[in-house]
Amino acid sequence: MDLPLGEDGKLKCSIEYTLKKMGGKWKPVILWHLGVDGTHRYNELRRLLPGISHKMMSQQLKELEEDGFIQRVQYNTIPPKVEYSITDSGKTLMPILEKMHVWGTEHRAMEL
Amino acid sequence: MDLPLGEDGKLKCSIEYTLKKMGGKWKPVILWHLGVDGTHRYNELRRLLPGISHKMMSQQLKELEEDGFIQRVQYNTIPPKVEYSITDSGKTLMPILEKMHVWGTEHRAMEL
DNA sequence: CTGTATCCTCATCGATACTG
């Protein structure tokens, strides 16, 4: 098993790196929706994430865009229209999300 | 895409369920180490997670045990000895962790 | 419609000390 060193000299697992990039409460779900459905507008996407606040929504989207996982296209119309879609880089995360989706679907069913 | 209803009537994604079970900063890494190496003692495992506090360590281990993902075996010797290992149920999460490990290894390499 | 800014709350987490 490889455990490369972090900047601080501490041993770190690659999984920690992945978690830092795609971890958290909302990012995986946002990426999943965009990865599966292709493209969503802001409020459209928001409706798919029950419970997410306005603040979290834009914050997470911005971070995902800065990390190059999603793309933001703005139409200067009235009313405004913004479309989010997944990038090629973002698609590299889909195998992880697929596994998570399968696991969740299977094990949740067992609980009921 | 299936979006079953949560207890509160809200639409929920299976990925959210998975995250609730194995998400967070430490659980994935703990499971990964136990899944790959087989068995670890308490302090042994702790050394593999640089930065984790005593409190988090026992807390996360306890939760993982309660969820049936890991098994705790205590030897009543002096000094005490406790061994943690992954269960069959915990192993079902390994495919996810493997994907995360691969992604992290590849993309971290690109940063350097 | 698509955001940003502010305030405030609450859970998370680290540090420390203590126990069997």
Next chain:
DNA sequence: CAGTATCGATGAGGATACAG
């Protein structure tokens, strides 16, 4: 060695209001 208990700091995250 393998924990538990307590306290305090920190930050995530929600509610609300406002802007372009």
